[in-house]
Amino acid sequence: MREYVIGxxxxxxxxxxxxxxxxxxxxxxxxxxxxxxRGLKVSLEQVYKSIAGLIKVSKVDRKKIKGIGVCAPGPLDxxxxxxxxxxxxFGWHEVPLAALLRKRFSKPTKLENDANAAGMAEVIWGAAKxxxxxxxxxxxxxxxxxxxxxxxxxxxxxxxxxxxxxxTIDYNAKNARCNCGNxxxxxxxxxxxxxxxxxxxxxxxxxxxxxNIMDMVDGELDKITMITIAEAAAEGDSFALETIAEEGKLxxxxxxxxxxxxxxxxxxxxxxxxxxxxxxxxxxRKSMYAHTINIFAKNTPVLPAKLKxxxxxxxxxxxxxxx
Amino acid sequence: MREYVIGxxxxxxxxxxxxxxxxxxxxxxxxxxxxxxRGLKVSLEQVYKSIAGLIKVSKVDRKKIKGIGVCAPGPLDxxxxxxxxxxxxFGWHEVPLAALLRKRFSKPTKLENDANAAGMAEVIWGAAKxxxxxxxxxxxxxxxxxxxxxxxxxxxxxxxxxxxxxxTIDYNAKNARCNCGNxxxxxxxxxxxxxxxxxxxxxxxxxxxxxNIMDMVDGELDKITMITIAEAAAEGDSFALETIAEEGKLxxxxxxxxxxxxxxxxxxxxxxxxxxxxxxxxxxRKSMYAHTINIFAKNTPVLPAKLKxxxxxxxxxxxxxxx
Numbered sequence: 020m021r022e023y024v025i026g027x028x029x030x031x032x033x034x035x036x037x038x039x040x041x042x043x044x045x046x047x048x049x050x051x052x053x054x055x056x057r058g059l060k061v062s063l064e065q066v067y068k069s070i071a072g073l074i075k076v077s078k079v080d081r082k083k084i085k086g087i088g089v090c091a092p093g094p095l096d097x098x099x100x101x102x103x104x105x106x107x108x109f110g111w112h113e114v115p116l117a118a119l120l121r122k123r124f125s126k127p128t129k130l131e132n133d134a135n136a137a138g139m140a141e142v143i144w145g146a147a148k149x150x151x152x153x154x155x156x157x158x159x160x161x162x163x164x165x166x167x168x169x170x171x172x173x174x175x176x177x178x179x180x181x182x183x184x185x186x187t188i189d190y191n192a193k194n195a196r197c198n199c200g201n202x203x204x205x206x207x208x209x210x211x212x213x214x215x216x217x218x219x220x221x222x223x224x225x226x227x228x229x230x231n232i233m234d235m236v237d238g239e240l241d242k243i244t245m246i247t248i249a250e251a252a253a254e255g256d257s258f259a260l261e262t263i264a265e266e267g268k269l270x271x272x273x274x275x276x277x278x279x280x281x282x283x284x285x286x287x288x289x290x291x292x293x294x295x296x297x298x299x300x301x302x303x304r305k306s307m308y309a310h311t312i313n314i315f316a317k318n319t320p321v322l323p324a325k326l327k328x329x330x331x332x333x334x335x336x337x338x339x340x341x342x
Numbered sequence: 343m344r345e346y347v348i349g350x351x352x353x354x355x356x357x358x359x360x361x362x363x364x365x366x367x368x369x370x371x372x373x374x375x376x377x378x379x380r381g382l383k384v385s386l387e388q389v390y391k392s393i394a395g396l397i398k399v400s401k402v403d404r405k406k407i408k409g410i411g412v413c414a415p416g417p418l419d420x421x422x423x424x425x426x427x428x429x430x431x432f433g434w435h436e437v438p439l440a441a442l443l444r445k446r447f448s449k450p451t452k453l454e455n456d457a458n459a460a461g462m463a464e465v466i467w468g469a470a471k472x473x474x475x476x477x478x479x480x481x482x483x484x485x486x487x488x489x490x491x492x493x494x495x496x497x498x499x500x501x502x503x504x505x506x507x508x509x510t511i512d513y514n515a516k517n518a519r520c521n522c523g524n525x526x527x528x529x530x531x532x533x534x535x536x537x538x539x540x541x542x543x544x545x546x547x548x549x550x551x552x553x554n555i556m557d558m559v560d561g562e563l564d565k566i567t568m569i570t571i572a573e574a575a576a577e578g579d580s581f582a583l584e585t586i587a588e589e590g591k592l593x594x595x596x597x598x599x600x601x602x603x604x605x606x607x608x609x610x611x612x613x614x615x616x617x618x619x620x621x622x623x624x625x626x627r628k629s630m631y632a633h634t635i636n637i638f639a640k641n642t643p644v645l646p647a648k649l650k651x652x653x654x655x656x657x658x659x660x661x662x663x664x665x
Contacts, residue, residue: 103637152498152499164603166603166604168491168496173491174605175475175604175605175606176475176607177636179602179636179638180603180605181603182603182636185634185635186509186602186603187511187595187598187599187633188511188512188513188526189511189512190511190633191512191514199635201633201635203511272513275510275524276508276510277603279502279505279506279509280487280503280505280506280509280604281496281503281603282497282498282499282500282501282504283498284498310524312505312522313500313502313505314417314426314502315499315500315502319499
């Protein structure tokens with residue numbers, strides 16, 4: 020019998036809610052604004068509405084819906100199902116979200132943070148299928164990770180494990196102050212915005228740099244994004260390619276350290292920046308293999324994530340899938 | 343009924359073998375030279391002799407000996423019980439040590455690397471007793487770690503997990519080339535020998551440095567060890583105290599990253615350098631709490647190891663203790 024799980028992806032701007040079958044098919048999707056600036060009461064009501072709306076519009080027998088998985092920005096406690104105080108959900112403070120939804124919809128409910136949920140979706144339906152020990156990485160505005168051990172998300176003591184984006188590889192870094200307050204976290208060296216920042220700094224420092232990027236943004240430096248860099252690289256722009264190579268090198272140094280600690284069976288990399296593809300991945304692999312003491316690491320695959328669109332919904336749903 | 347496990351600690355210089363009771367008492371100990379320069383056949387024979395000798399001299403009923411735990415320098419495969427090719431065991435190459443000992447002594451046998459074994463001993467008999475998720479660290483000539491998850495050593499795909507000493511926190515470091523070939527591994531920044539090296543470099547750079555250390559070694563810089571530094575610090579030598587503070591700061595930055603990834607319940611620090619005690623530990627804690635994104639880390643204890651003497655024997659024995 021086909022069964023379903025509801026996946027709810029709560030972001031600062033929008034709530035994406037979807038009905039996901041146990042084979043990993045997205046049957047129906049509803050997107051609503053979070054209205055997060057209007058405070059807890061309003062945005063929580065939006066969460067309720069999005070789930071109720073999805074159930075209604077999908078016309079699926081309620082009995083076939085086995086539960087509700089929710090992912091939200093951290094910090095949160097996945098064991099207790101409590102959202103601590105995410106900076107982009109205004110007024111949310113120690114909200115027992117899993118319990119509230121369980122009461123409201125009378126379904127098993129689980130809360131998980133974004134990166135952990137996305138990692139679990141890769142284990143269940145994506146590139147890490149069949150693996151037990153997985154390091155999942157998402158590189159986009161920030162860098163998030165999930166540590167999966169014996170097929171389960173590893174939460175640690177307080178549900179805060181897996182914050183690999185804040186591993187420092189350059190604690191002395193002069194120009195890599197991270198949003199977390201420390202220096203040289205990989206997030207502050209290799210996430211999308213920081214990579215753009217480094218490229219812009221290079222252009223400012225060497226105004227004669229040979230690159231098409233300036234033309235692509237009509238000379239307006241603040242229009243440059245990772246997409247600009249990726250497009251320029253795809254056309255063979257050597258400056259863009261160097262920027263991506265540097266990003267890959269940094270990610271590889273960091274992953275070398277992660278492999279030293281965790282010796283995973285596979286590393287899966289998702290997030291917007293990973294869409295750059297092989298140009299980036301080949302640099303990551305080369306650097307990772309060069310920066311680990313693990314003599315077997317060259318046999319550890321570094322794969323692009325399979326789930327791209329709606330990964331938040333799939334992630335949220337995946338934490339409730341029985342295997 | 344009192345039962346025993348034999349713990350065999352194989353080092354490059356000596357083999358220490360002990361009979362350990364299930365309550366963690368060392369009943370009898372035998373120490374023999376490894377004779378590692380004479381090759382595999384001779385040094386393996388020394389291992390056999392040390393175990394046979396211990397059994398004989400202890401006069402314990404063989405039936406009460408429940409197994410043989412062995413720790414050796416890595417790289418090795420704890421799952422298969424195979425020693426790969428440790429640099430300080432000459433001629434050892436893919437030696438199926440666990441199988442050889444099992445055959446020879448007809449007892450269950452397990453192989454583990456030094457740091458993992460020491461970490462397990464702390465979980466069973468030491469400072470980490472009662473904890474499930476533990477990061478164990480040994481700081482001495484090198485820096486080793488053990489990652490313990492759900493009360494078990496986490497081995498990863500190839501038995502190579504837990505090499506936290508080779509996490510880099512300063513990949514750009516100019517003067518911290520690690521023995522592993524990379525830059526800025528914590529081992530190359532904060533192990534005993536590297537800390538001594540940094541202090542000596544400081545003295546050379548600033549010949550007028552106010553410190554008693556020079557007098558303590560009769561002006562011979564190459565006589566300075568961590569013990570010299572620790573003794574000077576204990577007498578209030580401000581230069582020695584600064585050196586230890588810097589070491590603590592570096593270890594704390596690194597542990598902050600480890601906490602970000604693993605969110606352990608407790609961190610236990612052993613090894614020769616840890617004997618410096620509170621002067622070092624208070625700097626480690628301060629730095630760790632300042633360098634993690636984990637909002638609960640200030641409640642995560644950072645404790646000195648309990649097992650000091652014969653930790654190798656206890657470690658080797660601990661991997662076979664049933665709980």
